[in-house]
Amino acid sequence: MTRSKSKRQTGCPIAFALDTFGDKWSLIIIRDMLMRGKETYGEFLAADEKIATNILADRLQHLQDEGLIEKSRDPQNRRRFLYRLTPKGLDLAPIVLEMVRWSAAYDPNTKASQAVVTRIQSDREGLLKDIIQKSQRSQDEGR
Amino acid sequence: MTRSKSKRQTGCPIAFALDTFGDKWSLIIIRDMLMRGKETYGEFLAADEKIATNILADRLQHLQDEGLIEKSRDPQNRRRFLYRLTPKGLDLAPIVLEMVRWSAAYDPNTKASQAVVTRIQSDREGLLKDIIQKSQRSQDEGR
DNA sequence: GTGTTTACTTGTGATATGCAAGTGATGAAG
DNA sequence: CTTCATCACTTGCATATCACAAGTAAACAC
Numbered sequence: 001m002t003r004s005k006s007k008r009q010t011g012c013p014i015a016f017a018l019d020t021f022g023d024k025w026s027l028i029i030i031r032d033m034l035m036r037g038k039e040t041y042g043e044f045l046a047a048d049e050k051i052a053t054n055i056l057a058d059r060l061q062h063l064q065d066e067g068l069i070e071k072s073r074d075p076q077n078r079r080r081f082l083y084r085l086t087p088k089g090l091d092l093a094p095i096v097l098e099m100v101r102w103s104a105a106y107d108p109n110t111k112a113s114q115a116v117v118t119r120i121q122s123d124r125e126g127l128l129k130d131i132i133q134k135s136q137r138s139q140d141e142g143r
Numbered sequence: 144m145t146r147s148k149s150k151r152q153t154g155c156p157i158a159f160a161l162d163t164f165g166d167k168w169s170l171i172i173i174r175d176m177l178m179r180g181k182e183t184y185g186e187f188l189a190a191d192e193k194i195a196t197n198i199l200a201d202r203l204q205h206l207q208d209e210g211l212i213e214k215s216r217d218p219q220n221r222r223r224f225l226y227r228l229t230p231k232g233l234d235l236a237p238i239v240l241e242m243v244r245w246s247a248a249y250d251p252n253t254k255a256s257q258a259v260v261t262r263i264q265s266d267r268e269g270l271l272k273d274i275i276q277k278s279q280r281s282q283d284e285g286r
Numbered sequence: 287g288t289g290t291t292t293a294c295t296t297g298t299g300a301t302a303t304g305c306a307a308g309t310g311a312t313g314a315a316g
Numbered sequence: 317c318t319t320c321a322t323c324a325c326t327t328g329c330a331t332a333t334c335a336c337a338a339g340t341a342a343a344c345a346c
Contacts, residue, residue, distance in 0.1 A: 010191045011254030013246030014174045014239065018167060020246075024303090027165070031157045041324050048153045052304050057325055079312035079323055088249055095241040096157065102238060103156030103163075106231055111154030167334090184293050195335050200294055222292050222343035 020066050021092065025051055025059050027099075030085070030092055033069070034131060037138055039082045040074075068092070084139055090132050097128065163209050164235065168194050168202050170242075173228070173235055176212070177274060180281055182225045183217075211235070227282055233275050240271065 008015040021027055028049055032038040038047075044056055051059075060083060063069045068089035074080040085092075101120045104112035119127045151158040164170055171192055175181040181190075187199055194202075203226060206212045211232035217223040228235075244263045247255035262270045 008192050011250075011252055012174070012191070013243040013250065013253055013255040014170055015192060016246040016250045016253065017242040018170060022165070022167065022170070024161065024165065027157055027161060031155070042322090045324095048155070049151045049158060050304095053325070054305090054327085055303065077313080077323090081324070091245060091248065095238060095245060098238040098241050099160040100156040102234060103159040105234065107154075107156065107159045109154055110156055110159065112156040185291090188293095193335095196294070197296085197336090198334065220292085220344080224293070 017095075021063070021068065023059070025049075025055060026063060027092075027096070029056075029059060029063065030068070030089065031096060033083065033085050034090070034093055034096060034135055037134070039084060039138065040080055041083070044083075063089070085135060090135060093128055093131050097124070097131075160238075164206070164211065166202070168192075168198060169206060170235075170239070172199075172202060172206065173211070173232065174239060176226065176228050177233070177236055177239060177278055180278070182227060182281065183223055184226070187226075206232070228278060233278060236271055236274050240267070240274075 007019055021030065028047060028051065029044055032044055032047060038044060041056065041060070044060075045051065045053060060069065060071070064071055067086055070084050070086055072082050072084070074082050097120055100112055101117060104110050104117045116127070150162055164173065171190060171194065172187055175187055175190060181187060184199065184203070187203075188194065188196060203212065203214070207214055210229055212226050213229055215225050215227070217225050240263055243255055244260060247253050247260045259270070
């Protein structure tokens, strides 16, 4: 296990954010949880981007240490764990949405849904509320 | 020079954003340009976060290849180059602001200005306009 | 010319990543 | 209650990336 991430410790909010989730994979995991309803190790592993299993384990641990996600046994299947966003993690949604907007604007091959992109501009608050509620609804089902 | 960054090429907007500026240093450089008026190699090197000179050169080249920044000779001092954000680069401002908001909310040691944080909520559009205008004004002075 | 500033490049050891294979706990089937 | 499959990891190793120190080259100041 790779202990201790590089900490810049400058007090700068951008540096803080990068230390917390600014690596190559954390936001991919967050995206899967926030936008695609994924919540198990196996589901994260199956992502198109092909994250390595040791890296995934390391990132999940780090995100948990930082308080962005929580880990619990699946009551329906006790050999499975459920990973869920905490309120601190859910609050990354605005950042993720702005990244979607930016990429949709500049990537000629984007697969971003035009409906979502339009709604980011026209109904940002409503969209954020929907995404967060949807993410939390799946948590209730798990109980 | 490190050629060819890992390209995930999935069409996912989050993956695209991460491939473009999602490394440990690019957003630090963008922050310096956007929020602190920096525009030369030496100014970036002097940042609190202590970026290594070879990494800085590599990231500036990458950001230029991606069309986020432009490089030009300083007409006032021809041994100096000026790095400036393109419109595509300036359009990262909303993402940067959301990261500031998030970090200010969750970093107990944040040095984020309370005035800015308040304004992110209350006058987001005006703040964005100010940041971009300020960034472009320094470019006019350079001519 | 000589020295200084500015923007890099190069070399080398440390660190992180990616891939393949292995482990241990839970649960399902007979 | 034994065997097999699933799920979430861990371990080992080759490769890639990074950090640090030192060196190079062009512009300018004198």
